[in-house]
Amino acid sequence: xxxxxxxxxxxxxxxxxxIKMVNPSTVKGVGDDCAVLHYEGTETLVTxxxxxxxxxxxxxxxxxKHLGYKSAMVNISDIFAMGGTPRQIVVSIALSKRFxxxxxxxxxxxxxxxxxxxxxxxVGGDTTSSLTGLAISITCxxxxxxxxxxxxxxxxxxxxxCVSGDLGAAYMxxxxxxxxxxxxxxxxxxxxxxxxxxxxxxxxIEKAWQPDFNGKEYLVERQLQPEARGDILKKLREAGVHxxxxxxxxxxxxxxxxxxxxQSGTGCRIFEKFLPIDYQTAVMAEELNxxxxxxxxxxxxxxxxxxxxxxxxxxIVQNMEGIKVIGHMTKAEYGLQLVSRDGSDFELLAQGWKHxx
Amino acid sequence: xxxxxxxxxxxxxxxxxxIKMVNPSTVKGVGDDCAVLHYEGTETLVTxxxxxxxxxxxxxxxxxKHLGYKSAMVNISDIFAMGGTPRQIVVSIALSKRFxxxxxxxxxxxxxxxxxxxxxxxVGGDTTSSLTGLAISITCxxxxxxxxxxxxxxxxxxxxxCVSGDLGAAYMxxxxxxxxxxxxxxxxxxxxxxxxxxxxxxxxIEKAWQPDFNGKEYLVERQLQPEARGDILKKLREAGVHxxxxxxxxxxxxxxxxxxxxQSGTGCRIFEKFLPIDYQTAVMAEELNxxxxxxxxxxxxxxxxxxxxxxxxxxIVQNMEGIKVIGHMTKAEYGLQLVSRDGSDFELLAQGWKHxx
Numbered sequence: 001x002x003x004x005x006x007x008x009x010x011x012x013x014x015x016x017x018x019i020k021m022v023n024p025s026t027v028k029g030v031g032d033d034c035a036v037l038h039y040e041g042t043e044t045l046v047t048x049x050x051x052x053x054x055x056x057x058x059x060x061x062x063x064x065k066h067l068g069y070k071s072a073m074v075n076i077s078d079i080f081a082m083g084g085t086p087r088q089i090v091v092s093i094a095l096s097k098r099f100x101x102x103x104x105x106x107x108x109x110x111x112x113x114x115x116x117x118x119x120x121x122x123v124g125g126d127t128t129s130s131l132t133g134l135a136i137s138i139t140c141x142x143x144x145x146x147x148x149x150x151x152x153x154x155x156x157x158x159x160x161x162c163v164s165g166d167l168g169a170a171y172m173x174x175x176x177x178x179x180x181x182x183x184x185x186x187x188x189x190x191x192x193x194x195x196x197x198x199x200x201x202x203x204x205i206e207k208a209w210q211p212d213f214n215g216k217e218y219l220v221e222r223q224l225q226p227e228a229r230g231d232i233l234k235k236l237r238e239a240g241v242h243x244x245x246x247x248x249x250x251x252x253x254x255x256x257x258x259x260x261x262x263q264s265g266t267g268c269r270i271f272e273k274f275l276p277i278d279y280q281t282a283v284m285a286e287e288l289n290x291x292x293x294x295x296x297x298x299x300x301x302x303x304x305x306x307x308x309x310x311x312x313x314x315x316i317v318q319n320m321e322g323i324k325v326i327g328h329m330t331k332a333e334y335g336l337q338l339v340s341r342d343g344s345d346f347e348l349l350a351q352g353w354k355h356x357x
Numbered sequence: 358x359x360x361x362x363x364x365x366x367x368x369x370x371x372x373x374x375x376i377k378m379v380n381p382s383t384v385k386g387v388g389d390d391c392a393v394l395h396y397e398g399t400e401t402l403v404t405x406x407x408x409x410x411x412x413x414x415x416x417x418x419x420x421x422k423h424l425g426y427k428s429a430m431v432n433i434s435d436i437f438a439m440g441g442t443p444r445q446i447v448v449s450i451a452l453s454k455r456f457x458x459x460x461x462x463x464x465x466x467x468x469x470x471x472x473x474x475x476x477x478x479x480v481g482g483d484t485t486s487s488l489t490g491l492a493i494s495i496t497c498x499x500x501x502x503x504x505x506x507x508x509x510x511x512x513x514x515x516x517x518x519c520v521s522g523d524l525g526a527a528y529m530x531x532x533x534x535x536x537x538x539x540x541x542x543x544x545x546x547x548x549x550x551x552x553x554x555x556x557x558x559x560x561x562i563e564k565a566w567q568p569d570f571n572g573k574e575y576l577v578e579r580q581l582q583p584e585a586r587g588d589i590l591k592k593l594r595e596a597g598v599h600x601x602x603x604x605x606x607x608x609x610x611x612x613x614x615x616x617x618x619x620q621s622g623t624g625c626r627i628f629e630k631f632l633p634i635d636y637q638t639a640v641m642a643e644e645l646n647x648x649x650x651x652x653x654x655x656x657x658x659x660x661x662x663x664x665x666x667x668x669x670x671x672x673i674v675q676n677m678e679g680i681k682v683i684g685h686m687t688k689a690e691y692g693l694q695l696v697s698r699d700g701s702d703f704e705l706l707a708q709g710w711k712h713x714x
Contacts, residue, residue, distance in 0.1 A: 027400060028508070031509075031620070032439065032508055032509050032510075032620075033404060033435040033436075033438040033439050033509075033604060033605065034402040034403055034404040034435055034436060034438075034439045034441065034499070035402070035403045035404070036400050036401070036402055036439070036501075036506060037400065037401040037402075037403060038400050038401065038503075039396055039401060040398070041397070043384060043393050043394065043395050044393070044394040044395065044396060044401060044498075045391040045392070045393055045394075046391055046392045046394060046445070046447055046480065046481060046496070046498060047390060047391040047392070047447075047481065048447045048448075048449050048481065048482060048483055048494070048496055049449070049483050050449035050450070050451050050483045050485050050492070050494055052451045052485060052486070052487045052488065052492065053488075054488040055451070055485065055486050055487060055488060056485070078390040078391055079390075079391060081390040081391075082389065082390050082391045082393070084391065088403070090403055090404075090405045090496060092405050092406070092407035092494050093407070094407050094409045094412070094492065123403065124403060124404065124405065125405055126405055126406050126407045126494075128407050128409060128412065128413070129409070129412050130409045130412060130492075131409065131410075131411040131412060131489075131490065132488075132489040132490065133488065133489065135407065135409065135451065135487075135492045135494075137405070137407055137449050137483075137492075137494030139403070139405055139447060139496040141401075141403060142391070144393075146395075149393060151385070151389055152388075152389050152390075153389075247390060248390065263388070263389075
């Protein structure tokens with residue numbers, strides 16, 4: 001269905017009319033000039049992210065539902081990275097004419113799946129038009145007790161450095177999707193030369209997207225459907241571990257370590273052999289002739305948690321499933337160091353994942 | 358200066374390093390995964406707006422400073438429209454390569470001017486790249502005592518309908534700017550035919566933007582530099598008037614009245630003769646052969662306050678400077694009516710300003 005048929009207000013109604021609020025802190029959701037929230041005796045956390053078509057996502061291989069899911073999840077991840085509990089999101093979308101009501105419904109389905117997973121209410125937003133691509137902006141609001149908030153600036157020079165899950169898989173997933181896109185473009189070109197009837201051509205082009213992800217499903221999932229690590233935060237709480245600094249890994253481990261070291265006034269020393277890397281990530285890097293350590297250091301979008309904790313917690317974190325101790329903080333004058341498998345020291349560069357290839 | 362020279366983090370530092378926080382509720386601003394806010398015993402208000410180049414603004418005649426100012430002000434306006442006090446904003450921007458550090462600095466100057474006017478802190482955001490135009494998304498956070506919040510749904514069928522300031526001027530300003538743009542495009546075309554040297558051409562094109570706003574400055578200002586009406590809210594408070602429903606007029610009076618009537622379960626009756634219209638608006642409409650009443654009803658972006666209040670407040674609001682009583686609410690079955698100057702009744706259509714011309 002054409003969006004113009006419903007109009008802006010009709011579309012918003014269509015997308016939001018059966019959204020139920022689950023948080024007592026949500027006083028009023030969609031439908032007025034503002035959402036109204038109520039927080040008693042806690043701090044409010046606010047984070048925002050903007051996603052642009054062609055820069056942050058490619059609709060050739062990302063469907064609208066996954067896009068909605070990821071858009072919400074990356075913001076939810078920022079709230080966990082502060083030690084908070086996500087409560088509400090507001091969603092702004094700018095759409096060009098090629099999008100249909102069904103596309104928006106799929107996007108909202110994805111949003112809602114992510115929000116339901118973490119008990120987050122969708123409380124407002126703005127739906128508008130765009131001359132070119134799709135633009136998405138999401139703001140997530142959460143809460144935390146003052147003493148539970150984990151800033152980037154609290155690391156001490158003797159703290160351990162830990163990461164959750166594994167690294168580099170989302171970046172390898174992106175490489176895989178890009179490779180399959182190139183295969184698809186080749187097929188499309190062949191079809192365009194062969195088939196003259198525009199309707200038949202369009203049908204055949206639709207059928208031509210048959211990517212081969214065999215044995216690499218994990219990588220694709222990590223790229224398309226990242227998960228915020230609220231479970232890790234909960235585990236740490238339950239074990240009595242109080243991280244001294246924390247961030248989620250969106251730009252890549254190196255880049256995030258630079259932020260934490262800068263704000264905490266420390267250096268760090270991490271070990272190549274301790275970096276958690278999934279088997280599929282290693283295989284894919286091999287296939288693409290890429291250095292898997294570089295992928296783990298600089299590939300972004302894993303949305304795992306990077307945190308530091310006192311050395312006294314060593315026994316706990318060493319034995320915690322899903323957590324890997326990868327090194328320790330140092331005095332600032334030692335800089336940021338990576339110790340390679342053969343024991344050599346390298347300076348850790350924060351090149352960011354976009355400049356990796 | 359090229360933005361690439363500073364990099365994303367350098368740019369953010371450059372733009373935000375001397376921002377001072379003025380609100381006690383701002384615990385932590387820019388520089389971590391989230392901003393941290395603290396509200397004690399009040400409700401939190403959240404509103405968001407997205408502005409896309411070519412849809413919401415045209416950089417031919419909007420400079421970056423005005424754009425920043427307006428982007429912040431339209432969000433601040435939504436907080437006032439709920440009866441709240443704006444406290445913080447987060448700002449997301451997606452930029453294409455043609456923008457320079459100086460453009461962003463001008464944009465932030467505008468943002469800061471608007472924020473300083475109303476004591477609002479800039480506490481975070483996201484700066485990213487765009488393949489095509491400029492996209493801006495701003496979320497504003499405010500607070501209000503529970504009993505001070507003014508929803509759209511509280512109007513009674515005997516209430517008065519009031520608006521602040523005057524209507525239609527921003528829309529006339531837009532028409533004027535569009536007209537001057539056409540004149541400019543004509544000049545540019547002539548220059549392109551005459552001058553072959555690209556450097557000289559570029560200099561001459563820059564000089565060719567000499568719009569004639571003589572006697573129409575007010576209209577241009579209303580379009581480029583709208584003001585949120587926190588002053589009106591304050592006046593109403595001081596006079597003891599408690600609006601029963603309120604909105605800011607962004608899409609046009611008709612459209613906003615439809616929202617209030619729908620949510621309050623009422624009809625309304627407004628009078629053409631009472632619509633506040635500035636002299637310059639009337640002259641410009643005449644010049645363009647447009648119906649000035651239609652401009653006042655459906656021209657958007659005035660950001661004036663539309664509110665309803667009990668009929669007992671009639672004496673107060675009738676005598677309040679900057680407020681005009683334009684009609685009254687009715688039972689829902691009477692629908693939405695406009696009484697023309699000659700006393701005829703017309704149904705009030707909510708066509709929205711985008712479809713006006």
